[in-house]
Amino acid sequence: MLALVPLLALTNVFGQRPETTKQTAAAASISLYAPSAVRGGDLFEARFHITAHRELKNAILILGPGWLEGMSLNTVAPSPSTQTSTNGNLTLVLGDVPAGHAYLLFLQFQVLPTNVGHRAQTVDLNDGSTHLLSIHHEITVFP
Amino acid sequence: MDLAIRALVLYIVVFLVTRAVGRRELGTLAPFDLILLIVVGDAIQQGLTQDDYSVTGALIVLGTFASLQVITSYASFKVDRLRPVLEGEPIILIEDGKLIDRNLRRERLTAEEVAEEARQQQIASLEDVRWAVLETSGKISFIPKSS
Numbered sequence A: 001m002l003a004l005v006p007l008l009a010l011t012n013v014f015g016q017r018p019e020t021t022k023q024t025a026a027a028a029s030i031s032l033y034a035p036s037a038v039r040g041g042d043l044f045e046a047r048f049h050i051t052a053h054r055e056l057k058n059a060i061l062i063l064g065p066g067w068l069e070g071m072s073l074n075t076v077a078p079s080p081s082t083q084t085s086t087n088g089n090l091t092l093v094l095g096d097v098p099a100g101h102a103y104l105l106f107l108q109f110q111v112l113p114t115n116v117g118h119r120a121q122t123v124d125l126n127d128g129s130t131h132l133l134s135i136h137h138e139i140t141v142f143p
Numbered sequence B: 001m002d003l004a005i006r007a008l009v010l011y012i013v014v015f016l017v018t019r020a021v022g023r024r025e026l027g028t029l030a031p032f033d034l035i036l037l038i039v040v041g042d043a044i045q046q047g048l049t050q051d052d053y054s055v056t057g058a059l060i061v062l063g064t065f066a067s068l069q070v071i072t073s074y075a076s077f078k079v080d081r082l083r084p085v086l087e088g089e090p091i092i093l094i095e096d097g098k099l100i101d102r103n104l105r106r107e108r109l110t111a112e113e114v115a116e117e118a119r120q121q122q123i124a125s126l127e128d129v130r131w132a133v134l135e136t137s138g139k140i141s142f143i144p145k146s147s
Helices: A004-010 B002-021 B023-027 B031-049 B055-078 B083-087 B101-106 B111-120
Strands: A018-024 A028-035 A037-039 A043-052 A056-063 A071-077 A082-086 A089-097 A102-111 A117-127 A130-142 B091-095 B129-134 B140-144
Touching: A004 B002, A004 B055, A018 A043, A018 A130, A028 A117, A028 A130, A043 A056, A043 A089, A089 A102, B002 B031, B002 B055, B031 B055, B055 B083, B091 B101, B111 B129, B111 B140
Parallel strands: A037 A130
Antiparallel strands: A018 A028, A028 A043, A043 A102, A056 A089, A056 A117, A071 A102, A082 A089, A117 A130, B091 B129, B129 B140
16 A cells, blocks of 8 residues: 555656657648646646648637646746737747748646646647647646 | 666665675765765756656666665675675674774774774773674674673
8 A cells, every 4th residue: 555656656647757649631731749637836847849841821729728737837948929919829920931841839837836626738839720639648746 | 668768777776886886885974974975965856857757767776776775685685795895794893802904904993993983882991892894884883792
C-alpha cells in the first residue's frame, strides 16, 4: 500500500511528463508537446511545432480558455505579433510561415496552487480566416 | 514521476551523508549541529519538491520515503551481510579499562569525550569500565567491571 502512490507516480499518473499530440492537414501540420497531468505549483511547458506544407500567409494559433484557467502564463516565445481574445479564446497571430518551414512556439506556465480539476485545452490553427486543423488536448490538475 | 525519482536520489544521498558524517555527530546534536541539520533539511526540500505545492506531491514524496525505509529495514533484517552496510556495527571503545585508540580515531572521538560520557552515567574513571561500546544510534554504552 505504501508503495502504491510512488508506483503510480512513476507511471506518470500524477504528471508531469509531457507527451506529443499531432494533427496533419493538407496545408500544415501541428504537434503539441505538453503534459496532460500536472500538480499545483508545477512549472511546465507547452511546445507547438507548426510545419507549413504550403505558405501560411497569416498563421493564427487559437488556444481555448482551458489553457489559462487557473494557470499563470509566464512566457510566450517568440512573442506573437498580436494577442487578442476571440470568443473567450486566446488568439496568437504568428504571421507568415513559408512553405516547408517550421514555426516553434513555446509557452511556459505555472499551475496556480488553488487550481484543481480537468480541463479541455483546445488548439486551432488558422491561416487568416481559414481554419486548418485542431488538436483536442486535455489536462488534469491534481490537488 | 520526477518527484518519486528525486525522492529516491535524495534518500540515497542523505543515507550516504549520514554514514559519512559519523554516528557520534548525529547521536549528540550540539546547537550548531541542530541548526545545520535544519538548514540541510531546507536545502533538500527545495531540490525535492521545487515549486510543487500539491497534496499529491507530498503524498508521492512521503510514500517514496516510507517505501524506501521499509525496503532498507527489511533488507537489513533479512540479509546479514547488508546489515553492517545499512546500519553500521557497534564499535568497542574501551576493553578492560583501556581505550582502543584505533576505534577512537575512526570515530573522531577523544578520551576526554568518552570520559565525559562515562561521568554522565555515574562512572568516575574509565579504568572502572569493562566495555564501552559506541552503538549504531551514536550513544555510548558502558558496562562497569563490577557488573
